Amino acid sequence: MGRKPKTDEDRVANRVEDFRTQAGLSRQELADQVGVHYQTIGYIERGEYSPSLVLALQIADVLGASVEEIFWLEGES
Amino acid sequence: MNELLVVLYILVTLAVAYLWFYPTFVGNNVRAMAWWDVLVSGFPFGISAVLFWQSDPVFTLFTFELNWFFFTLITLVLIEAPILLLYLKARNLSSEYWAQFSMAPKGSPDAGWAAASVKDVEKSLNDSRWDGLRTPGAKRFLLVASNVFLIGSSALVFNLSDNQWTIYTLVHILFVFVFWFLLRQSVRLVADAPQEALDEMLLKKRNESYVIAYRWLAAFAFGVAIALLVYTILVDSDVSSDGFNYAVSFTWPQTQAFFWFLMGYLAMLPSMALLSVDLKSKKAKGDN
Numbered sequence: 001m002g003r004k005p006k007t008d009e010d011r012v013a014n015r016v017e018d019f020r021t022q023a024g025l026s027r028q029e030l031a032d033q034v035g036v037h038y039q040t041i042g043y044i045e046r047g048e049y050s051p052s053l054v055l056a057l058q059i060a061d062v063l064g065a066s067v068e069e070i071f072w073l074e075g076e077s
Numbered sequence: 078m079n080e081l082l083v084v085l086y087i088l089v090t091l092a093v094a095y096l097w098f099y100p101t102f103v104g105n106n107v108r109a110m111a112w113w114d115v116l117v118s119g120f121p122f123g124i125s126a127v128l129f130w131q132s133d134p135v136f137t138l139f140t141f142e143l144n145w146f147f148f149t150l151i152t153l154v155l156i157e158a159p160i161l162l163l164y165l166k167a168r169n170l171s172s173e174y175w176a177q178f179s180m181a182p183k184g185s186p187d188a189g190w191a192a193a194s195v196k197d198v199e200k201s202l203n204d205s206r207w208d209g210l211r212t213p214g215a216k217r218f219l220l221v222a223s224n225v226f227l228i229g230s231s232a233l234v235f236n237l238s239d240n241q242w243t244i245y246t247l248v249h250i251l252f253v254f255v256f257w258f259l260l261r262q263s264v265r266l267v268a269d270a271p272q273e274a275l276d277e278m279l280l281k282k283r284n285e286s287y288v289i290a291y292r293w294l295a296a297f298a299f300g301v302a303i304a305l306l307v308y309t310i311l312v313d314s315d316v317s318s319d320g321f322n323y324a325v326s327f328t329w330p331q332t333q334a335f336f337w338f339l340m341g342y343l344a345m346l347p348s349m350a351l352l353s354v355d356l357k358s359k360k361a362k363g364d365n
Contacts (some may be wrong), residue, residue, distance in 0.1 A: 036276035037202050048358060059301050 011074040012050040018039070019063040019070055033056040078146070079134055086120045087153050095164055109172040114161075118153060125149040181271030190342075192269035193261070199274060209261040216352045219263055223256040223349065227269035227341045246333050253341045260348035264355070268347035286351035293346055301339070 020030050020041075020075035027045075031038040034055060045060075051059065051071075060067045094117045103110050129145035136148035143151070165171040176183045181191040193201075201207075209215060230249050237245060261269060268278050268286055277284060309325040327335065 023282060037279065039202070040276050040278040052277055055277060 011047060012071055013047060013074045014044065014071045016059060016063070016070060017045040019065055020045075023063050025062075030059070030062060033062045079129070079145075080138070080152075082128075083121070083136070083145075083149055084156070086124050086157055086238055087149070090120050091157055091160055095160055097165070105168060106171075107169060107177055111177060113350060118157070118294050121149055121153055127240055131144035132202035135231055139334055146284060180269075185271050187271035187273075193266040193271075193274070195274040197270060198266045198270040199260070202266040204265075206253060208265040210259060213267075213356060216263055219256075219259055220349055220352050220356070223345060225258060225336055226252060226256055227338060229343075231338040231341075232332045234337075235331050237330040237334075239328055239330060243251070249334075250337055253344075255335050257341070257344050257348075260345050260352070264348050264351040268351040280353060282354055286347060287356045289353060290346040293350060294342075297342055297346075348357070 016030075020027070025033075027041040028038045031041045035058075038053065040049065044051055056067050056071050060070050063070065094113075099110060099113070103113055125145045125148075133144060136143045138148055138151060162171075165174050172183065176188070179185075179188045179191070180194045181187045182195060185191070200218075210219065230252065234246055234249050267275065267283050268290075270279075270283065271282075272280055302305060305325070309323050312325065313323045
């Protein structure tokens with residue numbers, strides 16, 4: 001089985017914005033806590049960037065949820 | 078004979094500097110040493126100028142014929158470089174000395190390459206003054222305009238006659254820097270940043286842009302090499318020659334045009350490539 005072309009790769013959907021709002025955090029505050037630039041949080045929330053596993057775990061930790069609750073592959077429920 | 082005289086006062090200057098002045102007055106202060114070195118290097122130039130400016134004799138270095146300025150410069154570099162390296166090594170100052178010329182933090186893998194400091198990148202990432210340059214339309218315009226400028230304006234300078242070149246070439250050089258500045262602001266200095274200034278997404282984008290920049294550079298170098306080859310053949314076509322002896326000569330405006338064309342692309346390609354990465358990811362997002 002060959003590797004899928006990049007264009008066909010699964011995209012990662014997320015509920016970062018919902019969880020962040022519930023936690024009462026701004027993008028800047030979340031970014032500061034996980035050590036990235038606030039724009040990177042914006043890119044993740046809009047689905048324009050899929051974070052590394054380390055960053056996803058850090059975000060989940062700060063937002064008090066599991067990674068699976070916040071991130072999932074598009075097309076999965 | 079003049080050559081030996083220049084070598085002699087360079088050696089005396091360096092002996093005084095490295096055996097007495099630096100150890101006694103500068104110590105381990107590498108910043109002061111770099112500044113004092115400008116003055117120390119200027120000293121042999123001053124003597125050469127006084128002795129040879131008027132008479133302008135020809136100096137021979139290996140097999141090359143040079144004037145007093147370039148002979149002093151090259152001889153000074155050849156003699157001082159090993160002395161400086163030995164001095165730094167003896168005082169264990171090498172990494173500290175070279176780090177002051179680097180934009181990246183000490184020990185960074187990008188130490189030799191970064192063209193923006195961590196502080197400047199962080200400032201630019203939080204700076205909204207240049208947001209007008211960061212819209213998709215502005216990015217597309219900058220990408221096209223910088224290429225049109227570099228190609229079109231370089232072609233214009235290339236075709237200037239010697240007595241016309243000064244003013245237009247200075248304007249051309251000024252605009253090379255203007256486009257370089259605008260491109261860097263448009264990508265928030267990310268393309269030139271050391272990795273310590275970037276998070277994982279920005280680092281991924283920067284690295285992705287370098288793959289593209291290298292491919293463009295390869296295509297660009299190929300194009301320039303072919304153009305040079307064709308130009309050489311065209312300007313030196315002589316039906317009576319044997320077809321193997323070609324000589325290419327450039328006027329000063331043509332040399333300037335060529336130099337700034339290369340410099341412009343070398344400086345701007347990473348930012349141009351990053352713009353294209355940004356535009357592509359926006360387009361991909363729009364297509365989904």
